[in-house]
Amino acid sequence: MSANLLESLIHELRTPLNAIAGWLLLMKKRPADRQLIDEAIAVIDRNVRQQAKLLTDFSDLYALQSGTLKLHSEAVDMGVLIGAAIDAVVAGNGRPRPRLDLSPDPLTVTGDAERLLQLLTTLLQLQMQGAGQKAVCVSGSKTDTGRIQLKIESGTPATFAPAELEAETLRVGASLDYSIARLLAAGHGGELLAAEHPDGGILFTLCLPRSAS
Amino acid sequence: MTANRVLIAEDNTDIVRLLTTLLDHEADFECAGSVGTTGEIPDAVESLAVDALVLDLQLAGESSVPFLTDCRARFPHLIVVVFSGHSSPALITEVCARGADDYLVKPNDLDVLIPRLRSMLKSRR
Numbered sequence: 001m002s003a004n005l006l007e008s009l010i011h012e013l014r015t016p017l018n019a020i021a022g023w024l025l026l027m028k029k030r031p032a033d034r035q036l037i038d039e040a041i042a043v044i045d046r047n048v049r050q051q052a053k054l055l056t057d058f059s060d061l062y063a064l065q066s067g068t069l070k071l072h073s074e075a076v077d078m079g080v081l082i083g084a085a086i087d088a089v090v091a092g093n094g095r096p097r098p099r100l101d102l103s104p105d106p107l108t109v110t111g112d113a114e115r116l117l118q119l120l121t122t123l124l125q126l127q128m129q130g131a132g133q134k135a136v137c138v139s140g141s142k143t144d145t146g147r148i149q150l151k152i153e154s155g156t157p158a159t160f161a162p163a164e165l166e167a168e169t170l171r172v173g174a175s176l177d178y179s180i181a182r183l184l185a186a187g188h189g190g191e192l193l194a195a196e197h198p199d200g201g202i203l204f205t206l207c208l209p210r211s212a213s
Numbered sequence: 214m215t216a217n218r219v220l221i222a223e224d225n226t227d228i229v230r231l232l233t234t235l236l237d238h239e240a241d242f243e244c245a246g247s248v249g250t251t252g253e254i255p256d257a258v259e260s261l262a263v264d265a266l267v268l269d270l271q272l273a274g275e276s277s278v279p280f281l282t283d284c285r286a287r288f289p290h291l292i293v294v295v296f297s298g299h300s301s302p303a304l305i306t307e308v309c310a311r312g313a314d315d316y317l318v319k320p321n322d323l324d325v326l327i328p329r330l331r332s333m334l335k336s337r338r
Contacts, residue, residue, distance in 0.1 A: 007299075011271070014298035015225060018320035022231040025324060029238060036234070043227050 009176065013054055016047035057176050064183035071112040071187055075211050078107040078116070078148055082138055085120035095128055098136040098152075107140050107148045108211040111188040119184045119192075122177045123152045123204045142210060147190070150206040155199030217334050218245035220263040222254055223296075224272050228319075232267060232296075232326075239327055249273055251280040258288055265292035265330055270299055270308070278308060285312025292333045296326065 023040040030036050063069035079102050090097050109116070127136045140150045178194070185192035190208035197203040219236050221244060223229050233244040245261040248254055250273050258266065266284070270277050277295075284293060295308050298319045305316045315329055 007301075011298040014319050015228075018298065018323065019225070019227040019231060021320035022228070022235070022323050026231065026234055026238075039230075043230070047227060 009054070009058060013051060016051040016054075019047040020044050020051075054176070057180060060180050061176060061183065064180065064187060069187065071115055073110055074113060076109050076111050076113045076116055078109055078120075078140060078150060078208070081113065081117055082120055082140065082150070085117055085124055086138070088117075088121055089124045089128060096135045098124065098128075098138050101137065101139040103141040105142060107142070107150075109148050109188065109190075109208045110211045111208070115184050116188070119181045119206070120150075120152075122181045123192075123206070126178060127152050127154050127202065127204065143207070146210050147207045148210050150208075152204040152206070153197055154201040155197055216241055216243040217264045217330070218243055218262055219265045219267060219330065220245050220254070220257050220261060221247040221267050222249075222251065222272060222277070223247060223267070223269045224249040225269075228269075235327060241331065242327065251275070251277050254280070254284065255287060258291060263291065264334060265294065267326070267330075268293060268295050268313075270295060270297040270304075278304075278311065281308060281311035281313055290337065292330065292337060294326070294330060294333075296322075 020043075023043045027037055027040050060069065082100065082102070086098055086100075089095075124136065124138075136152060136154045138150065138152050140148065143149050182192045185206055185208065188208055190206065192207075193205045195203045195205065219242060221229055221232050223232065229247045233247065236242040236244045245263050246257055248257050254266065254268075257263065268277055268281075281293070281295075284291070293313045294315045294317060295313045296317045296319060300318045308316055314333055317323075317326055317329065
């Protein structure tokens with residue numbers, strides 16, 4: 001973990017803690033204000049969840065970096081997984097579904113389906129943060145070198161640059177998610193790259209070894 | 214008694230609501246408004262007759278540190294309290310050198326925010 005990311009992590013952990021501590025202070029000052037108590041409970045609940053997610057992500061990152069994260073090994077059809085990731089990301093947010101352009105052949109890799117779903121969901125979420133109502137495009141194919149290549153792209157200018165992702169200088173939400181995604185790709189023997197899209201957005205390229213079966 | 218008017222520069226809605234409620238709970242304070250970027254601060258300070266500014270150091274992904282120098286030059290009598298999750302001594306030194314009146318760290322210093330504002334506003338008068 002870079003010093004930049006660690007500093008961001010400390011800052012981001014303080015943000016929900018600040019809201020929790022602050023609203024607890026208000027509850028103490030105005031214990032009879034039912035409306036305020038209800039609002040405080042909602043804020044505290046939301047921020048506890050946010051902090052729990054950060055700690056889970058941090059724990060994942062540590063486990064990935066130290067090689068102690070257990071990855072299951074099973075045949076996984078990335079085409080099916082992409083569909084599940086899209087369902088998870090677009091559910092209820094009113095965003096257009098990403099456009100799919102997948103090879104008709106099964107895009108099968110050997111890996112941990114749950115973690116690969118996490119990886120794909122992260123990339124879609126990062127991409128859709130900047131895409132607004134414009135569609136993200138997901139394409140998948142086999143390469144001549146025995147790999148499965150997935151591209152997740154949007155021509156919409158992103159709210160962050162690929163270099164910022166790689167340097168982990170963004171706010172921890174995006175940097176941590178991307179770092180975990182990159183390590184998950186590496187943990188499956190593959191690689192993840194973020195590059196400038198020709199139209200100004202970000203192009204994520206995920207390469208994973210094709211399943212031998 | 215005229216209430217002290219405080220502008221909140223913060224991009225986290227939970228914190229904005231928290232600070233607004235804290236300020237409005239005090240008889241001698243009122244929240245004049247809130248902004249989410251440094252670019253909005255000068256107009257807000259002028260149009261809302263602000264006595265003090267509570268400033269987060271990261272607004273919309275950008276550092277507020279460079280803004281402090283301009284802010285101090287343009288509004289020499291404005292009380293500026295930085296309220297940030299960052300606590301590095303070097304950063305605190307730079308922020309104060311650029312003209313912040315005080316630096317409070319989230320969340321530990323939340324309960325001293327109002328007393329510090331009150332004290333600084335009183336001594337400036």
